Amino acid sequence: MKKLVLPIFLSILLVGCNDEKTLEVNNANGEEVKEVAAIIKNEDEINSGRAIFVEDQLLVAVQAKPWLDYKKTKIEKNLKKKLEEILPEYDITVSSDYKLYWEAQKLLKEEDSEKVKEKLEKLKKLKKEET
Amino acid sequence: MxxxxxxxxxxxxxxxxxxxxxxxxxxxxxxxxxxxxxxxxxxxxxxxxxxxxxxxxxxxxxxxxxxxxxxxxxxxxxxxxxxxxxxxxxxxxxxxxxxxxxxxxxxxxxxxxxxxxxxxLAGSVILFGVSSAFVVSLIKLILVTMGVIEW
Structure with missing residues (x-):
């Protein structure tokens, strides 16, 4: 048992060092997807991101790097500003909340755009909730 | 001794x-x-x-x-x-x-x-928790009003 402790501990510790940035965008027209992907890739403070396009709405759910969790709101703000510059015609929601990140994963798989839109509205409401 | x-x-x-x-x-x-x-x-x-x-x-x-x-x-x-x-x-x-x-x-x-x-025992936790929360939020309100930080 004691021999196993160190390998287990190390493997748990080293899983955190997985540095690859993951980026998922749902199926939409190519130009904008590339632009959004490029912006998220250039942000050093973001670990992974998911972007959902529905009609004129865009939801970007990101996860900040673990040590930078304390300045989440700042990262959100910066990203939103950059996105609004290149996509002024979209209604953009940027969030670093895990709930939105998790739900975005479900939305990526959802085919029916009506349902996606409905869920997006719900998520926006959730984001505004304070207590 | x-x-x-x-x-x-x-x-x-x-x-x-x-x-x-x-x-x-x-x-x-x-x-x-x-x-x-x-x-x-x-x-x-x-x-x-x-x-x-x-x-x-x-x-x-x-x-x-x-x-x-x-x-x-x-x-x-x-x-x-x-x-x-x-x-x-x-x-x-x-x-x-x-x-x-x-x-x-x-x-x-x-x-x-x-x-x-x-x-x-827990009463003192509640009392001092509430009163320190009041003080902290008061400080934050002052800082936000002065424009040092945001909510």
Missing amino acids: NQEQFDKIEQEITPPTPYVKNVLKAFLVGGLICTIGHAITYFYIIFFDFTEKTVGNPTAATIIFISMLLTGFGLYKKIGQFAGAGSAVPVSGFGNAVISAAIEHRTEGFVLGVGGNMFK
Whole structure:
């Protein structure tokens, strides 16, 4: 048992060092997807991101790097500003909340755009909730 | 034997407090409790409509509830003996303080015994928690009004 402790501990510790940035965008027209992907890739403070396009709405759910969790709101703000510059015609929601990140994963798989839109509205409401 | 001699002998006989060991125990058990809390946080985020902003309240309530149950079954006592501050500092220590006082005074009746003594220990936690929260939010309000930070 004691021999196993160190390998287990190390493997748990080293899983955190997985540095690859993951980026998922749902199926939409190519130009904008590339632009959004490029912006998220250039942000050093973001670990992974998911972007959902529905009609004129865009939801970007990101996860900040673990040590930078304390300045989440700042990262959100910066990203939103950059996105609004290149996509002024979209209604953009940027969030670093895990709930939105998790739900975005479900939305990526959802085919029916009506349902996606409905869920997006719900998520926006959730984001505004304070207590 | 005068006081000084007594103190000297007493210090020689008393076994040294294992500070490092105690700190390690408290760190591990306290960390474990917080890990469980974090698991509950993710449970509420994933299966219910809570965001990171709103999930704090149900998580704290759940942890307090669990520690209250453990106190009632007499298990929290054992954790407390082993981990010391590691089990008292997280919010679970609050549940323990409420229920252990209630159990202690249950022979004195429900109203004057349990009701009157339940918050004997936890009452000070609530009082100073609320008053320090008031002070902190007042400072934050001043800083936000001055434009130093944002909400």
